[in-house]
Amino acid sequence: MDKKIGAIANGVNIDHIPQGNAWHILRLLKLERKYPVGIGLNLISKRMGLKDLVKVENYRLSAEQIQAVSIFAYGATYSEIENYQVVRKFQLTLPETIANIIICPNHRCISHQHRSLFKLSANNENLVATCHYCEHNYDLKAMNEFNI
Numbered sequence: 001m002d003k004k005i006g007a008i009a010n011g012v013n014i015d016h017i018p019q020g021n022a023w024h025i026l027r028l029l030k031l032e033r034k035y036p037v038g039i040g041l042n043l044i045s046k047r048m049g050l051k052d053l054v055k056v057e058n059y060r061l062s063a064e065q066i067q068a069v070s071i072f073a074y075g076a077t078y079s080e081i082e083n084y085q086v087v088r089k090f091q092l093t094l095p096e097t098i099a100n101i102i103i104c105p106n107h108r109c110i111s112h113q114h115r116s117l118f119k120l121s122a123n124n125e126n127l128v129a130t131c132h133y134c135e136h137n138y139d140l141k142a143m144n145e146f147n148i
């Protein structure tokens with residue numbers, strides 16, 4: 001575990017987040033002020049060059065939150081910690097579809113009048129987001145406007 005941000009007794013640790021995405025994750029989680037949060041930005045990673053890291057004390061993500069976080073933390077390691085021990089750990093993978101969070105860049109798209117719905121797929125290093133309504137394909141990594 002990354003000791004730089006401080007070990008936590010109970011909570012969650014999301015490590016190996018693509019650099020720059022920690023902010024999206026914090027906004028998405030809508031944490032109340034009572035949860036202590038540790039954020040690591042631009043940390044050196046052997047696997048990915050630079051990475052972000054988010055730790056939240058006394059907190060668990062719901063299955064729905066894990067799915068939503070995964071669009072910003074594909075490939076990241078999610079760990080749940082109890083009494084300084086990792087009790088659950090897995091790698092986050094891109095969900096097949098995601099509702100509401102991605103805003104379609106096509107201004108004429110009918111999704112702006114509803115909840116958006118995107119199909120997600122990984123194509124080598126690229127992450128492709130396909131709008132269910134206008135069927136346009138977008139590079140997920142290049143997108144920066146989200147409904148979060």
Ligand SMILES: [Zn+2]
Nearest residue numbers: 104109131134
């Ligand atoms: Zn669209």
